[in-house]
Amino acid sequence: MSDKQSKGMSQKAEVNFCLFVLVHPHPNPPPSRGRGAELISLFLILLFSLGLFSPSYAFAADISLHGFFQGNYSFGTRANPDGGDFKLAEERLQLKLDASKEPFRLFIKTDAFFDHIDEKGDVELREGYIDYTAKKWDLRIGRQVITWGLGDLLFINDVFPKDYEAFFSGRPMEYLKKGVDGVKVGLYPVFASFEFIAVPFFEPNNYPDARRFHMFDPMPNVTNREEKDPASNFKNTELALRIYRGIAGFDASLYFYRGFFRQPWMMPDNPMMPTKLSLFYPKLSVYGASLQGRALEGVLSVETGYYDSKQDRSGTDYTVPNSQTRFLIGYQRQLWEDFTVGLQYYMEYMHDYSEYKRAQPAGFPKDRKLEQLATVRLTQFLMHQNLRLSLFSFWSPSDGDYMLNPEIKYNFSDHVWGAVGGNIYGGGERWSQFGQLDKNDNIYLQLRYEF
Template sequence: MQAAQTGARAVALAASLLAAAPAAADLSVSGFLQQNTAVNTAGANPDGRDYKWQEERAQLKLEATGGAWRGYFKGDGYYDNLDRNGGGDVREAYVDYTGSAFDLQVGRQVITWGLGDLVFVNDVFPMDYEALFVGRPLEYLKRGVDAVKLGAYSKLANFELVLEPKFRESRIPDARRFWLFDPMPAVTNRETLKPSQGDVGLRIYRDIAGYDAALYLYRGFQRTPSMRPDSLTAPTKITYFYPQLSTYGASLSGQVGVGVLSMEAAYYDSRQDRSGTDFAVPNSQTRLLVAYQLQPWEDFTLNLQYYEERMQDYGAYLASLPPGFPVEKRWNPTVGLRATQFYRHQTLRVSLYASYDTSNDDRFINPELRYSFTDRVWGAVGVNIFGGKPWGQFGQLVRDDNLYVQMRYAF
């Protein structure tokens, strides 16, 4: 029922955009039809099925421009063959105004900050991790937020202020289709508490001697939930909640040698537990990223990354950790790469993404082959391979390895 209502709202928003476009406005319509399938290669799902994903999806994009105003809508309709139901998803729907020294964008929009490739230092906006782990196109990694975004431009610096009145969480994998780590699987009475407040972010950026520099400030909440049992000795109920969070970060990128060097850092201030004595709330931490992208030869790009997390108040964390819970390390260094090679006049793309956390053996490997049959039709096949400790981000998914196939027709 909820999915049907969402689909109806998507149609209504599209119709409103068309109706609101002035007669003199330029209107463009585009979209695609797509089939997505992801089949297990390491065993069945928790629900006993052999498929992670099997759906047909259609996307409609409308853009109306007139003078300084622009309206944009991107919505999906889909049918899930596993659950045998359909629905809709409003991915983006906003109106923006562009002035001489500022711009304003209001509505659902995708906001991306930072420089990492599947590594999130200053990008604090919601993700869709399930989409990533079943091989959907990377455009589905980010979730839109209902926000007001104000941009202001000056000789000193440029400013981007994001006001999100209602918090929106990241989407984590469905426990029916993915094997997820659960320290208390016997407790079935569970509830989720979402923040009643919104969040706010500010990005300040400018060019410094040919390098792109930025500062980031955010005040809101963690996008993935923490869990708190009502008792550690005999729990009967688990409550999921989103801890308070502030972040302060910076980034710098530009040409160095034959490639582009990117550096990024952030401090994650766990406002709900700055002392680190509450085991249910993530400790404050520092995140660092160094990346280098180059093109050794024509049609081949290579991106190398080194990422590190350092937990604050580690002694307090160890002292408050309940017996039997997995122990995280203070330092978590991760190395990663993405290699992409094009063939046949760039109609064939062969790519590999891989990351490895040296502290807990957490690893994720994603090779993919994509071929463009025509300008409008392409297909892709790839594999998601996970590994590591049972409680790690990727290690918990070791039984969720899958092979995925996509076909898209664009119009």
């Protein structure tokens, strides 16, 4: 999840790896995004569903309706910037409609929730799409969650939007991923499989609310900030391609992406005495590959990607990120019954580092030429797998900071489960990826009834 923020202006206000990125907080929470694209998605879904699943055909369709009711609360060990104690306090109802009538399928996942901190409710279309399946190809149109790559909370070729406020606040992990409004085409010839994606409506990452989270901001006195998304037109349509097949018992993939960094970078109106910051999304292309298969009595994963920063290929513009090469190796193995361990090592190499240092404004933190991150995931199931004990940890050998996420989850029945966990940060500098979160330790509770 790491795309770096504006060199100097926002470099250390983010997680530098593919875990997540923190942008400089807005003095006020940003307005909701994507309403236009969301309305278009809903209209198309309703239009197709009226034609495909009208009453005259309903008897022939396979239709199911499921969902859950959830309470989710996160208590900070220190007061928030606004003086509050809770990072999250909400109830949420989700409904999932799944209707299929060959060769079509309709899927809608919608959440209605009430936020006790902001004292307001809202409705969110999390997914909503139409599928068409043929013998050697398929098509999906609408809002969809796309997952690429092999990393466990480390994303190199998964360049699609994430919700990091959900991650930091202790929501269930499914809320880390955000949907995009686009078209996905799958082609399946004999020699390989192809997945092509076009996204005409840009969707940025979602970051923690500055009222609820303490975050490093090198320019806290400049509160006049304007954010501009890429225009929704043919030229700015995001394009992505994945080619995959099996090779000697391993799953191999090639990736390509053309679009934008998903976190805003900062451009001051005056580098010496700024009074306004313009937040924009630089152009980005990604070329990557991955390989995964059985090895050493476990599962071995290798992934790499080259991030081509198209607006600063020379590395001389401090308001645009440098190009980078990213690499990940992971290993997972079951050591005994119902106990698994997962290990990952990630590194990020910045190109044109000398130019980066020369262009960096004086007085701002500098990134390293080589950033490193190691992760460990431990999972133990007990009581006929009704009880799950887990620990996920991040540690940066280069910055010396860390994050710990212990969690206990228990299934009370087939329909009810609860989880208690925590997010603990420390080490490093006040601007490093986890060090800046040192005041945001929290304990969270998740309770869900599924139907």
